[in-house]
Amino acid sequence: KNQVEQSPQSLIILEGKNCTLQCNYTVSPFSNLRWYKQDTGRGPVSLTIMTFSENTKSNGRYTATLDADTKQSSLHITASQLSDSASYICVVSPDSGGGADGLTFGKGTHLIIQP
Amino acid sequence: DAMVIQNPRYQVTQFGKPVTLSCSQTLNHNVMYWYQQKSSQAPKLLFHYYDKDFNNEADTPDNFQSRRPNTSFCFLDIRSPGLGDAAMYLCATSWQAGGTDTQYFGPGTRLTVL
Numbered sequence: 001k002n003q004v005e006q007s008p009q010s011l012i013i014l015e016g017k018n019c020t021l022q023c024n025y026t027v028s029p030f031s032n033l034r035w036y037k038q039d040t041g042r043g044p045v046s047l048t049i050m051t052f053s054e055n056t057k058s059n060g061r062y063t064a065t066l067d068a069d070t071k072q073s074s075l076h077i078t079a080s081q082l083s084d085s086a087s088y089i090c091v092v093s094p095d096s097g098g099g100a101d102g103l104t105f106g107k108g109t110h111l112i113i114q115p
Numbered sequence: 116d117a118m119v120i121q122n123p124r125y126q127v128t129q130f131g132k133p134v135t136l137s138c139s140q141t142l143n144h145n146v147m148y149w150y151q152q153k154s155s156q157a158p159k160l161l162f163h164y165y166d167k168d169f170n171n172e173a174d175t176p177d178n179f180q181s182r183r184p185n186t187s188f189c190f191l192d193i194r195s196p197g198l199g200d201a202a203m204y205l206c207a208t209s210w211q212a213g214g215t216d217t218q219y220f221g222p223g224t225r226l227t228v229l
Contacts, residue, residue: 004157031215043119043205043220044158089157093215103218105157 002027004092004106012112017080021109023073023090031095035064035075038087038108047075047088077111085113118142119221121206127227128196136191136224138206144219146212147189149181150205152223158205164189165212193226201228 004025013019025033032051036044048057052068061078077084087108094104120139128134138147146165150158162171164183178200180192193200203225207218 034217036220041203041223041225043121043207043223045220046217049217103160107155107157110155 002092002094002104004090004104006088006090006106006109008109009107010110010112012114013080015080015082015113015115018076018078019080019111021075021077021088021111023075023106025071025073025090025092025104025106027092027094027104028071029095030068030071031093033064033066033073033093034091035062035073036089036091038089040086044089080113082113082115085111087111119206119208119219121204121221121224123224124222125225125227127229128193129229130198131195134193134196134226136193136204136206136226138189138191138221139187140206140208140219141187142208142210142219143186144208144210145186146209146216147183148207148209148218149179149189149191150207151200152203152205161191163212196226196228198228201226 007022030052034049035047038044047062048059048064050057050066056065063076066073087110089108090106092104122137148163149161152158161175178194183189203223205223206221209216209218
């Protein structure tokens, strides 16, 4: 069964600090992996998307890495800001080309930035 | 410039009273999805439309129905809401299905069942 596990479940850090969120998946074969940011009470917004041939991708202060061999991804947030407080969801798509139901969502990491 | 719009943002209904949630998009995407997301859980796909073709997930209860009258609009009908249906309902769109395209999500509708 395809699964996406994220850790930690929740994280509290001080404003200005860096942090790294983890995503492990068992989806195989694998097409791409996305990180979404979901503010409380809002829909998810895409941050990065990586195919299995990509090792790293940046979007401003967000940097995602991917190791397709170990099936692990991380999202690194640099110089955190209060607006980074949100849930970060890892979403993995299989290489089946078939159907929307192929997406596997992680439960997310709830990040709180404290002033 | 809202691309995926959901109305209302908050909906309160009574146990058993039918309710309809609305989603519209300005992206002209082929695919529209409805997800249910409960607190601290991942979004769960209910169904999706590829153009006019309806695709229901196997474990979506019959209580949930959907309509897509045209490319821009998609509706989620809950025929007899139960307390367990209280959740955030997310609409999303993408150009193609199959997971290769990014899904663009609306802001969600928070449903409360009294």
